[in-house]
Amino acid sequence: MKLNEIVELLEADLLFEDVDKEKEITCAFGSDLISDILMCTKESTLLLTGLTNPQIIRLSDMIDLFGIVFVRGKVPPQEIIDMAKERNLPLISTKFTLYRSSGILFNSGLRSCKI
Amino acid sequence: MSEFWYAQPAYENRRLEQIDSKPIPNFVQNFKLGEKDFINAGKASAQIKLDLKQLGVNPIYLRRVAIASYEAEINITAHSKGGRITSKYFPDRVHIVFDDDGPGMGDIEKSISPGYSTADELVREMGFGAGMGLPNIIKNCDILHIISEEGVKTFLEVIIYFG
Ligand SMILES: Nc1ncnc2c1ncn2[C@@H]1O[C@H](COP(=O)(O)OP(=O)(O)O)[C@@H](O)[C@H]1O
Numbered sequence: 001m002k003l004n005e006i007v008e009l010l011e012a013d014l015l016f017e018d019v020d021k022e023k024e025i026t027c028a029f030g031s032d033l034i035s036d037i038l039m040c041t042k043e044s045t046l047l048l049t050g051l052t053n054p055q056i057i058r059l060s061d062m063i064d065l066f067g068i069v070f071v072r073g074k075v076p077p078q079e080i081i082d083m084a085k086e087r088n089l090p091l092i093s094t095k096f097t098l099y100r101s102s103g104i105l106f107n108s109g110l111r112s113c114k115i
Numbered sequence: 116m117s118e119f120w121y122a123q124p125a126y127e128n129r130r131l132e133q134i135d136s137k138p139i140p141n142f143v144q145n146f147k148l149g150e151k152d153f154i155n156a157g158k159a160s161a162q163i164k165l166d167l168k169q170l171g172v173n174p175i176y177l178r179r180v181a182i183a184s185y186e187a188e189i190n191i192t193a194h195s196k197g198g199r200i201t202s203k204y205f206p207d208r209v210h211i212v213f214d215d216d217g218p219g220m221g222d223i224e225k226s227i228s229p230g231y232s233t234a235d236e237l238v239r240e241m242g243f244g245a246g247m248g249l250p251n252i253i254k255n256c257d258i259l260h261i262i263s264e265e266g267v268k269t270f271l272e273v274i275i276y277f278g
Pocket residue numbers: 186190191193194195215217218219220226227231232233234243244245246247248249250269
């Protein structure tokens with residue numbers, strides 16, 4: 001699945017342009033617990049979360065994140081968007097809940113990451 | 116004071132040779148961590164991962180080092196008055212030492228049990244405090260050593276081998 005399709009399916013906003021919208025995303029994971037996210041991402045993963053603090057971007061220095069979807073209408077502050085820009089890490093914001101967003105993406109063929 | 120040792124079975128006999136005999140690393144990096152400094156937390160672990168990547172270490176081990184180091188770095192940030200990280204690089208392994216200025220872990224056995232956490236509201240709101248940090252460290256390291264003096268300090272060191 002491509003970034004563009006995800007933005008469309010989740011009726012979401014891409015928080016900054018200038019990212020590779022054609023790159024294939026193969027799996028996703030959803031959580032608000034950092035330790036779980038660390039343990040459950042073993043391949044390039046799209047992360048769905050309600051966390052918007054700087055540590056969510058810092059996580060992408062430790063593990064391989066394809067991008068982050070902020071759920072429940074959350075938008076992180078500008079400093080955090082800038083941190084993601086530096087890392088070429090796409091950020092998406094959707095008003096849907098974590099459950100609904102996950103359901104939509106799963107039904108459209110985006111599999112869960114291997115844990 | 117209490118002490119805890121853990122080693123993957125294959126590395127049990129290396130503890131003496133690689134911790135007690137204080138071998139000299141190829142190079143060393145030092146970092147400082149501030150109490151509740153969640154803006155900078157994680158920078159040290161990211162740097163350690165980058166150093167190892169530049170040394171050509173396989174991504175499988177980079178991931179293990181990053182997770183173990185990040186969890187220990189966050190613990191100093193979240194639970195202590197601040198501390199230090201020393202990363203020692205060897206050709207076949209990395210040895211990372213985390214020490215802080217207290218208040219120490221009351222009971223190490225209890226602290227390492229999955230789900231145990233004394234994290235406060237601020238720390239939980241940030242997505243930490245699930246009580247899985249120390250279990251994650253154990254899962255991702257080859258040797259772990261913790262010394263804690265209640266009310267004084269915590270000292271934690273990990274060794275991860277590259278193969
Ligand atoms: N550096 C430290 N100083 C004092 N207490 C610590 C330290 N690291 C861990 N602890 C204690 O061990 C508990 C469990 O740690 P951990 O497994 O990482 O879970 P969490 O950080 O989510 O609470 C902490 O809640 C805390 O009580």
